[in-house]
Amino acid sequence: MTRRALILGGGTGGTLVANRLRRTQSASDLEIVVVDTDDRHLYQPGLLFIPFGLGSLEKITRSRREQLSAGISFRQDEVDRVETSTNQVHFVGGESLGYDVLVVASGCVLQPEETDGLTGPGWMERVFSFYSPEGAVALRDRLASFDAGRIVVNVVDLPIKCPVAPLEFCFLADWFFTKRGVRDQIEIVYVTPLDGAFTKPVAAKALAGLLDEKGIQLVTEFNTGEVDGLGGRLVAYDGSEQQFDLAVVVPLHGGAPFVGRSPGLGDELGFMVVDDHTLQSVASPNVFAIGDAAGVPASKAGSVAHFEGEVLVENLTRFLAGEALNASFDGHTNCFIETGFDKALLIDFNYDTEPLPGHYPAALGLPLLKESRLNHLGKLGFQWAYWHSLLPGRDIPGVGSEMPQRGKQLRSRS
Numbered sequence: 001m002t003r004r005a006l007i008l009g010g011g012t013g014g015t016l017v018a019n020r021l022r023r024t025q026s027a028s029d030l031e032i033v034v035v036d037t038d039d040r041h042l043y044q045p046g047l048l049f050i051p052f053g054l055g056s057l058e059k060i061t062r063s064r065r066e067q068l069s070a071g072i073s074f075r076q077d078e079v080d081r082v083e084t085s086t087n088q089v090h091f092v093g094g095e096s097l098g099y100d101v102l103v104v105a106s107g108c109v110l111q112p113e114e115t116d117g118l119t120g121p122g123w124m125e126r127v128f129s130f131y132s133p134e135g136a137v138a139l140r141d142r143l144a145s146f147d148a149g150r151i152v153v154n155v156v157d158l159p160i161k162c163p164v165a166p167l168e169f170c171f172l173a174d175w176f177f178t179k180r181g182v183r184d185q186i187e188i189v190y191v192t193p194l195d196g197a198f199t200k201p202v203a204a205k206a207l208a209g210l211l212d213e214k215g216i217q218l219v220t221e222f223n224t225g226e227v228d229g230l231g232g233r234l235v236a237y238d239g240s241e242q243q244f245d246l247a248v249v250v251p252l253h254g255g256a257p258f259v260g261r262s263p264g265l266g267d268e269l270g271f272m273v274v275d276d277h278t279l280q281s282v283a284s285p286n287v288f289a290i291g292d293a294a295g296v297p298a299s300k301a302g303s304v305a306h307f308e309g310e311v312l313v314e315n316l317t318r319f320l321a322g323e324a325l326n327a328s329f330d331g332h333t334n335c336f337i338e339t340g341f342d343k344a345l346l347i348d349f350n351y352d353t354e355p356l357p358g359h360y361p362a363a364l365g366l367p368l369l370k371e372s373r374l375n376h377l378g379k380l381g382f383q384w385a386y387w388h389s390l391l392p393g394r395d396i397p398g399v400g401s402e403m404p405q406r407g408k409q410l411r412s413r414s
């Protein structure tokens with residue numbers, strides 16, 4: 001009997017899991033269906049570069065359907081809710097589809113309307129977000145003529161996708177305005193709710209040092225409650241304010257709304273409640289999650305979806321065979337951090353080990369927590385690897401699910 005794997009979301013995680021799974025399971029044993037609302041797959045890390053004229057939406061968008069291997073069905077539809085008691089997914093149009101195993105890969109939604117004033121007067125004129133395609137393009141048009149003033153780059157609250165992207169924005173802004181000869185007329189301020197530049201102490205220190213070197217101010221423990229686009233003010237819950245001429249805001253993130261409408265699946269933010277190591281839902285054993293949709297204590301990053309994918313496909317295969325799951329996902333994350341002037345840092349960490357100096361993936365690899373041109377080339381080359389290795393579900397040599405210890409200057413977590 002042919003069983004059905006239903007994958008909700010055809011972004012990074014959904015696509016790579018479908019392609020990996022197709023390779024391990026024959027079509028006569030398992031039908032694989034990927035659902036998404038549209039046929040536009042966006043390489044989201046490319047959004048960072050658009051405001052600085054270093055890329056275009058056309059260059060980072062491809063057909064979702066075409067990223068799926070032969071033997072995988074694509075259904076363009078919107079999920080309304082999941083009913084785990086009957087193994088059914090209901091779509092907004094009223095149809096439904098049953099499953100034997102379900103993978104929730106529906107990512108995050110941006111919630112700018114949840115912050116007072118953010119989408120009010122000044123939105124997309126003086127207040128922008130490069131986290132959406134239309135925001136990145138509107139910001140590019142504004143930055144092209146911005147010659148003087150105070151720019152604040154603000155993270156409203158965590159979790160967000162790619163927590164280093166707002167820092168990268170600051171570094172690239174420093175480079176962009178220096179190149180245009182107006183840097184000394186522009187103040188760049190990074191405003192974060194955290195108590196440092198980043199969540200993990202060693203990386204936070206290194207990144208704060210870089211901000212300082214580049215003359216970018218760091219404002220910590222600022223919890224934005226309101227954005228006043230007309231008056232040019234961020235107002236925190238404690239009453240403190242940050243003035244701006246231009247604000248670049250990373251809005252609140254939540255899980256896909258259908259998760260919240262599906263009994264038992266999500267947490268209070270709409271992210272899937274799953275085991276941190278097997279990615280299996282606590283609500284139902286034949287339901288799993290991957291990528292940003294998963295409420296695990298790892299970063300919301302494409303690299304995490306990639307590393308989770310290896311473990312998840314093994315667990316889907318084991319589940320279908322009636323075998324015990326493999327609890328080996330260790331929270332492995334790695335991110336290139338673009339620092340401007342053709343340089344980048346690399347960080348690599350997991351649930352237990354914070355980003356540390358050294359080299360990745362071994363003693364002769366890329367430098368960790370250190371600016372280098374090699375890391376910048378790695379960041380630029382990653383788009384090619386995304387379309388040709390990561391999404392097709394091919395293994396990338398030396399880049400595996402388990403975080404490598406070799407090459408790291410190890411110390412225990414403080």
Ligand SMILES: Cc1cc2nc3c(=O)[nH]c(=O)nc-3n(C[C@H](O)[C@H](O)[C@H](O)COP(=O)(O)OP(=O)(O)OC[C@H]3O[C@@H](n4cnc5c(N)ncnc54)[C@H](O)[C@@H]3O)c2cc1C
Pocket residue numbers: 008009010011012013014035036037038043044045046047048077078079080105106107108130131161162165256257258290291292293300301302303304305334335336
């Ligand atoms: C500006 C920016 C920079 C980034 N830089 C990096 C980086 O340098 N490195 C890195 O590793 N990561 C980076 N990321 C993060 C990375 O892009 C995401 O973590 C990754 O794409 C997550 O994959 P996913 O499959 O979980 O979600 P997505 O790729 O977002 O896919 C989720 C899919 O689910 C679909 N969906 C949602 N709801 C429904 C529904 N009701 N019905 C049907 N379909 C639905 C959506 O349409 C979407 O296609 C960046 C992100 C941003 C925004």
